[in-house]
Amino acid sequence: MGRVIAFSKLPEYLAKIEASSACRATILDSNILITSAYDVRDDYEDVRDLLVTLEEHGHRLLATVNTKAEYIEYRRRIILTEALLDAVDEHSELKLPSRARARISTLKGTIKTATQADPERDFVFGDAHLKRIKKEFSAGSHSGNIGWLKFCHKFLGGRLRELETDLQESGIEYISQHDSSQTDLFTQIIDWPEAMEISEKTGVSFSDAMILNAFRCSRCPFIVSRDFDIGYAVLADSRLKDAVMPDRLAREYRHYHFV
Amino acid sequence: MMEKQKVKKSIRTLAERQRAICHRPLKKEDIEELNCIFEKIDQDQEQAEQERKKKIAHGPEANA
Numbered sequence: 001m002g003r004v005i006a007f008s009k010l011p012e013y014l015a016k017i018e019a020s021s022a023c024r025a026t027i028l029d030s031n032i033l034i035t036s037a038y039d040v041r042d043d044y045e046d047v048r049d050l051l052v053t054l055e056e057h058g059h060r061l062l063a064t065v066n067t068k069a070e071y072i073e074y075r076r077r078i079i080l081t082e083a084l085l086d087a088v089d090e091h092s093e094l095k096l097p098s099r100a101r102a103r104i105s106t107l108k109g110t111i112k113t114a115t116q117a118d119p120e121r122d123f124v125f126g127d128a129h130l131k132r133i134k135k136e137f138s139a140g141s142h143s144g145n146i147g148w149l150k151f152c153h154k155f156l157g158g159r160l161r162e163l164e165t166d167l168q169e170s171g172i173e174y175i176s177q178h179d180s181s182q183t184d185l186f187t188q189i190i191d192w193p194e195a196m197e198i199s200e201k202t203g204v205s206f207s208d209a210m211i212l213n214a215f216r217c218s219r220c221p222f223i224v225s226r227d228f229d230i231g232y233a234v235l236a237d238s239r240l241k242d243a244v245m246p247d248r249l250a251r252e253y254r255h256y257h258f259v
Numbered sequence: 260m261m262e263k264q265k266v267k268k269s270i271r272t273l274a275e276r277q278r279a280i281c282h283r284p285l286k287k288e289d290i291e292e293l294n295c296i297f298e299k300i301d302q303d304q305e306q307a308e309q310e311r312k313k314k315i316a317h318g319p320e321a322n323a
Contacts, residue, residue: 097297
């Protein structure tokens with residue numbers, strides 16, 4: 001069973017780790033990757049400063065296949081959202097098809113209402129919204145697929161790759177058991193049954209269970225997350241290690257009486 | 260030949276760089292190319308709509 005360490009307690013926690021022979025590496029959950037690179041979020045500065053501290057203390061910052069995939073997915077939605085919303089601005093030089101403009105304006109209202117109701121939510125189109133918008137770039141048998149494909153080519157083409165490269169050049173390493181140079185980062189083979197067991201234990205999403213399973217199989221003494229479910233899982237599962245989390249979340253677990 | 264040394268980028272400025280990549284504006288010719296395609300889509304959607312209305316109007320006859 002792991003512990004939840006509040007961001008503010010990190011210096012003392014690191015001092016203990018550094019006094020031992022524990023591995024100086026940590027897995028960054030997708031929400032930490034997203035927040036560290038998206039400065040409109042409330043706790044952006046806390047997350048950025050935490051990563052800087054970890055780096056200064058010589059800890060490797062790692063992304064798993066899931067955290068990296070979720071990061072890229074989020075960026076995809078941000079790029080498309082901003083491109084589409086900019087394009088419906090009255091001063092935009094881009095003149096989208098009328099039906100697409102109408103759909104984007106309607107869905108803009110939907111996400112505006114959702115973000116007003118939940119301040120934690122980002123002003124970003126969901127995948128279901130993007131699918132509906134995509135349909136409006138076609139005139140059925142007349143225009144086919146070219147409109148949306150060209151739009152994606154111009155706005156997304158090459159950019160996801162650039163974002164990924166920039167992450168790597170910032171010192172965020174992608175860990176994989178297929179990389180023979182990283183075998184020292186793992187204690188066990190990552191496999192499906194254990195991920196399923198983690199999900200079964202607390203009902204955590206399967207994507208989170210895969211992240212937690214990679215963490216479990218790694219030598220990393222802790223994971224960094226701002227997802228309540230991650231902290232809940234490490235407190236509930238005897239096979240998991242520690243989670244470093246924002247103070248406001250770390251406080252919430254008091255109500256759950258984990259020993 | 261000396262190998263170019265890779266400079267590690269700062270994690271402190273990650274958000275700034277990522278935003279710059281996402282917000283890079285399109286070139287004028289890209290906008291023109293897209294507008295041309297979108298204009299055609301508008302016309303095609305209009306035509307498709309007219310055909311749909313026509314079909315509905317003549318539907319019972321066509322089925323007779």
